[in-house]
Amino acid sequence: MALTRDRCLCLRKVEYSETSQILTLFGREHGLLRLIAKGAHRRTKAGASKFDGGLDLLDLGDAVFSLRLEKDLATLTEWSLRDGHLELRSNLRALYLGQYAAELCSLLIEEHDPHPHLFDRLEQTIGELHTHRQEEVFLAFQLDLFREVGYLPNLAACANCGAAFTDQDPHWSFSAYRSGLVCRNCQSIAPDRIPLDAGLLSMVGAILRLPRQNGASPRLPRLTRHQTDPLNHVFAEHMQHTLARKLHLPRFVLER
Ligand SMILES: [Zn+2]
Numbered sequence: 001m002a003l004t005r006d007r008c009l010c011l012r013k014v015e016y017s018e019t020s021q022i023l024t025l026f027g028r029e030h031g032l033l034r035l036i037a038k039g040a041h042r043r044t045k046a047g048a049s050k051f052d053g054g055l056d057l058l059d060l061g062d063a064v065f066s067l068r069l070e071k072d073l074a075t076l077t078e079w080s081l082r083d084g085h086l087e088l089r090s091n092l093r094a095l096y097l098g099q100y101a102a103e104l105c106s107l108l109i110e111e112h113d114p115h116p117h118l119f120d121r122l123e124q125t126i127g128e129l130h131t132h133r134q135e136e137v138f139l140a141f142q143l144d145l146f147r148e149v150g151y152l153p154n155l156a157a158c159a160n161c162g163a164a165f166t167d168q169d170p171h172w173s174f175s176a177y178r179s180g181l182v183c184r185n186c187q188s189i190a191p192d193r194i195p196l197d198a199g200l201l202s203m204v205g206a207i208l209r210l211p212r213q214n215g216a217s218p219r220l221p222r223l224t225r226h227q228t229d230p231l232n233h234v235f236a237e238h239m240q241h242t243l244a245r246k247l248h249l250p251r252f253v254l255e256r
Contacts, residue, residue, distance in 0.1 A: 154180030176241035
């Protein structure tokens with residue numbers, strides 16, 4: 001049986017039977033992978049276990065697996081942990097943002113459809129979420145993810161009449177149904193609209209225009225949760241409308 005190797009991040013795990021796990025991994029060269037890790041929790045008499053006691057969400061490691069396209073689940077045969085992100089696990093906000101990034105990726109990336117650039121961005125983002133830059137780092141990743149998979153909403157003009165966005169006018173809203181902004185004149189056609197601060201929208205435009213160098217973090221403005229919360233809120237609405245499903249993590253990420 002041919003074995004494949006890839007650098008992977010763990011996006012989802014379900015404990016299966018007493019000893020196994022069903023995993024969704026994001027492979028740098030393979031896109032989404034669904035695997036079974038048989039015996040992940042089984043220990044030898046010496047106390048060793050096959051996959052270091054099982055994988056955890058957001059773990060980064062090198063996976064070896066058998067890939068048979070006619071089979072639903074690949075089989076994980078080896079896992080060497082590179083980074084368990086311990087610093088992230090002691091910061092609840094960082095952990096929730098990381099898990100939300102994982103949830104979005106698990107829903108937006110297809111199986112066996114590689115996105116190496118996005119993988120690198122996610123790895124970099126998870127590594128920075130425990131720092132004081134967590135708000136801007138998560139927002140920038142979210143925008144990059146939407147852009148890469150083609151789900152970036154229209155933030156440059158009114159989605160109904162096409163009027164260009166300007167922060168001279170404070171009356172802009174976001175409509176998930178329209179997948180973008182609505183101007184003051186078009187508010188009546190978007191009953192689901194959520195008003196958004198024009199200054200925040202300008203800042204999102206500025207982040208989207210930042211040059212992306214490979215391997216380097218973009219130079220982001222410092223943001224507080226007070227600023228990112230309304231944006232994370234409208235993007236969560238946008239995703240829930242686009243995917244026609246309720247997301248799990250926004251309730252932990254957004255202020256009530
Ligand atoms: Zn309009």
